[in-house]
Amino acid sequence: MDHVIAARAQMGTSLAFHIVFAALGVGLPLLVFIAEGLWLRTKRRAYYDLARTWAKGMAILFAVGAVSGTILSFELGLLWPTFMRYAGSLIGLPFSLEGFAFFIEAIFIGVYLYGWDRLSPRAHWLSAIPIVISGGLSAGFVTMVNAWMNMPAGFRIVNGQITDVNPIAAMFSPPWLVEDVHAALAAYVLTGFGAAAVCALALLRRSAEERVEQVRAGLTIAMAVAAITIPLQFVVGDTIARFDAEHEPAKFASLEALWKTQRYAPVTIGGIVGDGETRYGIEIPGALSWLVSFDPSTEVTGLDRIPRNDQPPVAAVHLSFDSMVGSALLLLLIALAWFVTVLRKRRLSRWLIIAIAVSGPLSLVALEAGWFVTEFGRQPWIARGLLRTTDAVTVAPGIDVQFYAFSAIYVILGATCWWLLRRVGRSPQAAERKPLAPTPAES
Amino acid sequence: MSAVAVAAAVVVAALTLYAIFGGADFGGGVWDLLASGPRRDAQRDTITHAIGPVWESNHVWLIFAWVALFTCFPPAYADIATYLNAPLTLALLGIVLRGAAFVFRNFAADNPALARSWSVVFGASSIIAPFFLGDAVGAIATGRYAWTSPFALSVGLFNVALCAQVAAVFLIGETDDRALRDDLRRRAIRATIAVWVVGLIPAAFARYAEPAFFAALTGSTARVAIAIAVVLGIMVMLFVARRQENLARASVGAEAVAVLAGWFGAQAPQLVPGRWTLESAAAPTATLTAFSIAVACGAVLLIPSLLYLFTIFKVRSQA
Ligand code: HDD
Ligand code: HEM
């Protein structure tokens, strides 16, 4: 396998794997926090059982998130040493802060998961708050690095050398806020629909008859989180797209597979992206120009203005973008249908429960597609305008072997994780090894 | 202190804390693999119980050291990541499998066959990870990134012994079953002797193959550090024998500090001997300053949180 391809495949696989667990690691603590809080308020057993079941899932998912994140932090150096030599002093600050967020998160995960019998119920409930906050912050800090890669800031280039390094300006590169909010919302969207889908499946299969109250409560909490965050995601996503139109024209043209610079530019949905043209797509005339600045006569830069060797892989970006927005639209409809049903105090219809079960995979598609958009859309740059991906790759041999080894690990981790989660869902009581009783003193 | 010295101190401190706490978790895995005798299952339960709440936060020390290294010394980091790609990847595989296996086996408890396989993975990866991390450190000390040299490999072995020692000492206070404590006491004393014996091997290889490092090793800084480490090792055995667990824990921690500080003190101001000094590899001052401020602010949150965690799960269980 080609060296660069092997390295990119490994980095891409690692990120695609990690982001799922990372997003659930951000979202699940919130669900658990809500469920346990409801238990404290109402003393209804179902909420307690729900919190404990979700917490077990969280224990498994968090561990896989932590180890896959460790892989990523090593791979930065193992695969892209040249990138790190250039950028280390610029992006090190958010990574260092992220380290502290990991600490707080891991510490309170330990307190929360193992502290059910050691803390007062209230203290135990409150110990979820630092997890929720630091989970959000760790996702935020790492997304700041992604923002920097999209729009490197905080330095000057003099005679080919990076000087005047300003790590604060680098950390707050222009897209940081929109991307951070978008990534955080994505985590809640995924967790909300994902957890709701698991509950919906249990209802459909009637596999949890004796715990039906717990499953219904879980579905309601999870859907509430999803239904609040998905409309916001549209607003933020739209803002990012407009930001890209202004600042990252190559990425924006690729999102929309727009080849010709034009006024009254259309939105193109789907289609076959060829070399220099996009065929068979559904075109909405003038819509793109209107979306960019609410005026259909606005000129939108097409790929014809982008030098060939600076163009991202247009088909991949366009397809990913359509998948993200398409899934997001479906998710919005499902959330709306659920909301209306709850508002009218109706029972959930079987069709709606099926739709909610489908929303889990859909939200996963949206999350992964969003990642593909940002990464493919940045190519051929690793840091846009500063360093090309092909120049950043390591010279160490054996990267393809590494890629196969880590892919195998991901398959094993993913499969085991899946299998264990299913058992936790089916019989939460049985699954975990009984911890020893707290040991009183010997002196 | 200059900004560079502060940054270097942070990297060394993070590595040392990882060696102690992360090392104890790896050592726990080693003892899990070696668990034997009539109280085998009880030994394993104690290990599970001890590692459970803390391994994830202990593990973050490594991430932090790694991040601190590329933030503050980017070219040396790029160099190390390139030339030590293989041992670091192997260590990484060990780290990943260790963490995942630990959780998986606990959640697979009612499927003995699966739990046993993950148990074996847990034990084996707990040896692989510290071995290759030690090997990488040894390879850096050679200045040639000679990770396959007998010297570097023997440093890996030494690191495994050190982890096993720290773990055995830390574990004693985790149970109040007398027989179990006696098992662990014996292990702690044997492991301390093993550390001394295994520690002689890299010294011997250095004597013949790594003259520069051997010169540093016999310099005054290293000699003092080694003497302190040996005295602390004797204290460990003493305290263990006299059932003073907390003093034994403190001594073994201090011993690990002496070993790492001795190694670093002997090597400073070289970061990678003959290739990078702390100065030549340092990031711009603006970055080092921002990093130091971030660490100071982070520590304000981190230290009380860590103390809270350890008070809940470690102090109470042994009083
Ligand atoms: C929002 C998504 C996202 C974020 C926040 C980051 N990355 Fe990224 N990165 C990806 C999504 C991505 C990806 C989609 O997974 C890529 C793109 C193509 C690939 O192979 O993986 C990738 C690749 C990639 C590569 C290989 C070059 C390439 O193929 O593009 C490097 C060196 C980095 N990333 C570095 C980083 C660093 C240091 C980040 C800070 C944490 C970071 N990325 C955040
Ligand atoms: C948008 C992308 C990402 C998000 C949202 C994210 C978020 C998170 C979160 C929330 C955690 C801790 C929770 C858990 O383990 O479940 C985590 C763990 C981790 N992440 Fe990521 N991450 C992302 C990408 C990355 C990247 C690109 C890297 C590597 C540079 C990385 C490195 C790590 C590390 C090292 C850990 C382990 C921390 C521990 O031991 O607890 N993450 N990530």
Ligand code: HEM
């Ligand atoms: C109609 C709704 C949406 C729009 C218009 C939208 C738009 C965008 C755009 C333009 C980007 C590229 C950011 C960049 O320049 O790097 C992006 C990234 C991303 N999207 Fe969306 N998005 C939408 C919905 C969603 C949903 C529902 C999810 C997940 C559940 C999601 C997850 C992501 C992720 C994870 C990224 C990469 C992280 C980042 O760069 O912030 N998006 N989105």
